[in-house]
Amino acid sequence: MKLHYLSTLCCIPAALLLHAQLHAQQSSWVSLGTADAGLGSVTAQRIYVTDVNNDQYPDIVVISGEANTGLKDNLKVYVNMRDTAMTAAGNARIFVDVTDVSGINAAPGTAPGNNDSRGTTIAALADVNNDGNVDIVRGNYYGTSLSTYTDYGDRCEVLLGNGTGKFTPVANNGLHELGLINPTGFSFLDYDKDGRLDLFIARWFRDYGQNQWSAGILMKGNGDGTFTDVSSQAGITQQEPMFGSCAVDWNNDGWPDIATAPYCRTGGQLWKNNGDGTFANVAASAGYNSQVLPGDGGQPLCMWSSVPEDFDNDGDMDFFFSLVHGGNDPGEGHSTIVINKGASDGYALAWALDRMTRNAPKSSHNGDYDGSWLDLENDGLADLVMTQGHYMPATDRLYVFRQQADHSFPDATGALGLVRAETNNVHQLEALDYDLDGDDDFVFCKNDHPRTLHLVRNEIGQSGNWTAVRLAAPAGVNRDCIGARIAVYAGDLVRMREVYAGRGNSAGQQPLALVFGLGSRNAIDSVCVRWPDAAGTVTTVRRPPVNRYLQITGSGLSVAQAAGNAAKTILKAYPNPCRNHILLQLQSHGDRVEPGQVSVYDLQGREMKDVRLHPAGPEIVYCDVQHLPPGMYMLRIVTRGGAALAQPFTKTE
Numbered sequence: 001m002k003l004h005y006l007s008t009l010c011c012i013p014a015a016l017l018l019h020a021q022l023h024a025q026q027s028s029w030v031s032l033g034t035a036d037a038g039l040g041s042v043t044a045q046r047i048y049v050t051d052v053n054n055d056q057y058p059d060i061v062v063i064s065g066e067a068n069t070g071l072k073d074n075l076k077v078y079v080n081m082r083d084t085a086m087t088a089a090g091n092a093r094i095f096v097d098v099t100d101v102s103g104i105n106a107a108p109g110t111a112p113g114n115n116d117s118r119g120t121t122i123a124a125l126a127d128v129n130n131d132g133n134v135d136i137v138r139g140n141y142y143g144t145s146l147s148t149y150t151d152y153g154d155r156c157e158v159l160l161g162n163g164t165g166k167f168t169p170v171a172n173n174g175l176h177e178l179g180l181i182n183p184t185g186f187s188f189l190d191y192d193k194d195g196r197l198d199l200f201i202a203r204w205f206r207d208y209g210q211n212q213w214s215a216g217i218l219m220k221g222n223g224d225g226t227f228t229d230v231s232s233q234a235g236i237t238q239q240e241p242m243f244g245s246c247a248v249d250w251n252n253d254g255w256p257d258i259a260t261a262p263y264c265r266t267g268g269q270l271w272k273n274n275g276d277g278t279f280a281n282v283a284a285s286a287g288y289n290s291q292v293l294p295g296d297g298g299q300p301l302c303m304w305s306s307v308p309e310d311f312d313n314d315g316d317m318d319f320f321f322s323l324v325h326g327g328n329d330p331g332e333g334h335s336t337i338v339i340n341k342g343a344s345d346g347y348a349l350a351w352a353l354d355r356m357t358r359n360a361p362k363s364s365h366n367g368d369y370d371g372s373w374l375d376l377e378n379d380g381l382a383d384l385v386m387t388q389g390h391y392m393p394a395t396d397r398l399y400v401f402r403q404q405a406d407h408s409f410p411d412a413t414g415a416l417g418l419v420r421a422e423t424n425n426v427h428q429l430e431a432l433d434y435d436l437d438g439d440d441d442f443v444f445c446k447n448d449h450p451r452t453l454h455l456v457r458n459e460i461g462q463s464g465n466w467t468a469v470r471l472a473a474p475a476g477v478n479r480d481c482i483g484a485r486i487a488v489y490a491g492d493l494v495r496m497r498e499v500y501a502g503r504g505n506s507a508g509q510q511p512l513a514l515v516f517g518l519g520s521r522n523a524i525d526s527v528c529v530r531w532p533d534a535a536g537t538v539t540t541v542r543r544p545p546v547n548r549y550l551q552i553t554g555s556g557l558s559v560a561q562a563a564g565n566a567a568k569t570i571l572k573a574y575p576n577p578c579r580n581h582i583l584l585q586l587q588s589h590g591d592r593v594e595p596g597q598v599s600v601y602d603l604q605g606r607e608m609k610d611v612r613l614h615p616a617g618p619e620i621v622y623c624d625v626q627h628l629p630p631g632m633y634m635l636r637i638v639t640r641g642g643a644a645l646a647q648p649f650t651k652t653e
Contacts, residue, residue: 025402025460027417029376033441033457034422037434038094042078042453044445048509049432050125050501052134053079053165053572053585056470056549058432058511060095061104061136063120066449071119073105075138079165080434081620093435096620098165101575101583104136108157108169108176119154124186124502125509127479128197129225133163134480137175137199139183144208146180156183156201160225164574164585174219174227175199181217182206184263185244186507188500189256190478191234192277193534196223197478199502200258202242213239216260216269218279235278240266246503248308248317249485250286250340251347254536256483259288259319261504264302267291287349293333295325296365301333305504309373310496311382312407316340316347317498320373320384326366328358335368335386337409356384356401359411361419363392369447370504374431374440376402378464378517380493384409387426389447398423398444422454430510438466438547440515465518465546469527471499474554476533480512483532490521513549522546573635577650580626584635584647597638598623602631625651 034040044062052059057080065074078095099105105118121141128135139156142149156175159167178201185202192198201217218234219227231237236258244261251257255273262268270288271279283289290303305322312318319338326334337355341348367390373382381403389396400416401409413419427447431440439461446452467488471481480501487496497514518524527541529552541557544550551558572585584598598621600608612624623635628651635647 025377025412025415027415029458029460030416030418031457031459032422033455034453036083036092036094037455038083038096039078039443039453039455042076042095043450044076044453045427045451046121046123046506046508047428047430047443047445047453048123048125048507049430049443049511050134050509051511052077052125052161054133054163055080055585056513057081057093057436058434058513059165060432060443061123061125062445062453063123063506064451066451071121073118075099075104075120075123077102077104077165079620098583101581102165102167103575104159104167106159106167106169108155108171119152122183122186122506124188124199124507126188126197126482126501127161128158128188128199128221128223129160130196130223130479131160132479133161135160135225136167137186139175139181139186139201141184141204142180142182144205145210146182146206149180151180155179156181158225158227162574164572166574170225173225174222174229178217178229182214184242184505185261185502187245187247187258187502188480188482189247189258190221190483190532191218191256191273191279192220193255193483193532195476195478195533196221197480197482199227200245200247202245202260204243204263205241211265213241213265215239216242216245216258218258230277233277235280236271238269238281240269243302243304244306244503244505244507246306246308246500247483248498248500249483250308250317252316252343254530254532256532259306259308261303261306261322262290264300264325268303268306286347289349290321290323291333292351293331293353295323295333296327299325301325304369305371305508307371307373307503308498308500309382311337311373311384311403312339313380313493313495314342315494315496316342319349320371320386322368322371322386322504324367324369326368328362328364328366334366335371337384355407356409357411358399359414361395361397363388363395365391367391367396367447369427370429370508372429372431372442372508372510374442375464375515375517376400376440376458376460378439378461378466378515379519380464380490380495380517380521381405381407385429385431385442387429387444387447389425389427393425393448396425396447398426398429418456427451428506428508430508432511433468433513433515436468436549437462438468438515438549439517461517465520465522466515467518467524467527467544467546468513468515468549469529470513470549470551471529472551472553472558474531474533474537474539476535477531477554481532482512485530486514486516487528487530488516488518489525489528490518490523491525493518493521518546527552571635571637571645571647573647573649577652578625579652580624582623582625582635582649584621584623584637599636600625600628601634601636608633
């Protein structure tokens with residue numbers, strides 16, 4: 001019997017968990033909701049999911065375009081809003097493009113040469129200055145050789161968010177000053193637990209043709225949106241061509257470790273956090289290795305993504321390795337679940353190639369690019385969704401592996417009706433509960449051209465009970481609580497997950513709020529949070545309600561939520577100051593809020609009649625103010641519920 005990391009509460013049962021299963025999977029379990037969610041015309045080659053405007057709903061940021069270099073203005077922001085045209089659906093949501101007012105493609109103004117260049121091939125989002133708003137780090141893959149790269153002036157940059165979906169570049173941020181570094185992965189972590197987010201940067205080749213490698217870079221966050229390179233002091237100097245990374249507490253000691261996704265030449269690095277500001281590469285002793293077996297035709301396996309999750313509910317972090325060049329014949333390696341053997345075995349890692357079963361159609365040369373854990377039917381067992389593309393387009397496809405009680409993962413894709421044209425030849429994938437109904441949906445993008453974005457809506461998750469947890473950081477903890485561990489105890493179930501941001505190739509990202517399936521269990525004994533602070537503080541909430549989003553603070557369940565109080569309606573206006581237009585957004589956590597009457601007044605109280613109003617979504621009004629003279633004004637909204645709100649703004653030339 002293995003003690004769970006929160007051993008003060010209970011031990012993991014030795015018996016297998018009961019698998020709460022009402023019936024076998026079928027096509028009614030999921031549906032394609034792309035068009036209904038307003039994503040029908042969206043293209044993407046990279047996907048990031050997080051809440052950029054503080055309304056608790058997950059928004060989507062994508063990198064668009066067909067190429068990897070020389071692009072401009074290719075970051076797009078889609079804000080998650082209520083769809084008032086579908087009131088019969090209750091909680092229907094759509095994604096609205098607010099890129100034009102987001103500033104997310106702003107040029108830093110310090111790039112050499114072409115200062116208006118602002119292309120992006122990699123991004124990650126987190127609150128790097130601890131002001132409660134999500135920020136963005138963006139970077140660029142520069143091709144096969146830095147020495148022959150045509151310099152468009154793009155560098156890694158930091159942009160600070162203001163909580164409305166608006167971003168502003170940070171000068172002298174420390175990332176820009178790294179120069180041409182060929183990043184392929186960003187992973188946020190608080191490696192020294194000082195309450196400020198740090199960043200690990202995975203790098204590809206300096207020169208692919210000459211087989212010249214680089215080491216990863218550890219950037220210490222200064223808490224103001226700037227970073228300092230501490231790689232040498234931390235001991236992270238070993239070179240390796242990487243295609244991504246993740247940060248997770250692999251050995252349950254409370255300190256975040258770093259795992260790389262190696263590109264074909266090596267087996268990978270597992271950087272153990274020593275807790276004193278330094279790291280040691282323990283990949284060999286721990287068995288962290290992407291090349292245990294050769295791939296298709298003996299080609300070296302290349303890892304695109306290393307995705308952590310305690311899939312077997314035994315209290316330690318396992319991984320899914322998404323591997324390219326895999327084959328299906330005996331003796332060939334391919335994407336695999338990697339089992340953490342726990343404290344008794346020194347947290348050694350072991351491949352479990354036989355856990356995942358692929359049905360036909362299946363490719364003989366596997367281009368498995370990405371994977372994401374989610375509990376499809378909320379039974380308390382994490383399922384796995386994987387993307388595949390590029391090498392054999394006729395059979396490359398999306399895979400949904402549904403976990404059974406014996407921790408095997410048969411292929412459920414066909415039974416779910418997801419072997420179809422929209423799910424063939426796919427690239428990147430992210431799980432998200434986009435409608436906050438307590439089950440995870442997912443989005444993915446195609447690997448062919450155009451790289452269309454698609455949403456798969458979960459229709460079966462409500463068959464099981466669930467809880468979902470948002471964290472509000474106490475003092476000494478980074479505001480996003482990245483590195484926090486959440487454990488849910490419900491009868492015989494102990495489900496543990498960790499909050500992270502930035503994993504795999506191009507730093508895929510999912511919401512910071514985590515969903516936990518409970519199956520038929522209709523009560524929660526406790527929820528425990530181990531905070532990523534210097535003391536490793538643990539907060540325990542006992543007997544919280546089920547089938548609700550919970551907000552947990554350092555002192556327990558938030559007072560407002562415990563009392564059932566609805567949050568106040570908030571009016572936000574951005575950009576402010578504005579030039580030609582301004583967006584008005586109404587936010588309320590729980591109540592339906594729609595703008596009714598909108599008026600604009602000058603400081604003498606005169607109503608301005610030459611303001612043109614257009615709905616830009618169910619909770620947003622687009623105000624065309626280009627005809628107003630420069631000056632200060634007051635916006636006033638009366639909601640359909642009768643609430644009156646006002647917001648000053650400044651109109652510039």
